[in-house]
Amino acid sequence: MADTAPTDLTVEGLLAATEAEFGDRLDDEGRATVRRQIERIVENSRVLSAYALTNGQEPDFVFTARREG
Numbered sequence: 436m437a438d439t440a441p442t443d444l445t446v447e448g449l450l451a452a453t454e455a456e457f458g459d460r461l462d463d464e465g466r467a468t469v470r471r472q473i474e475r476i477v478e479n480s481r482v483l484s485a486y487a488l489t490n491g492q493e494p495d496f497v498f499t500a501r502r503e504g
Contacts, residue, residue: 442477449473 453469454461461469 442481445477446470446473449477 450470450473453473454466
């Protein structure tokens with residue numbers, strides 16, 4: 436298992452959790468679809484996590500609530 440990338444382990448773990456919860460409702464095509472979706476989510480997460488943020492960097496907007504009256 437040392438040759439398995441962390442991303443692959445994440446996909447397999449999420450897929451196993453999905454199978455445990457919904458496996459009785461998935462056929463082979465459904466399992467393949469779920470696997471593709473999980474792989475896409477994990478890849479998007481990896482890309483977003485790689486985006487460097489400076490310490491304390493604010494979002495593009497800051498929400499400020501206003502009191503009426």
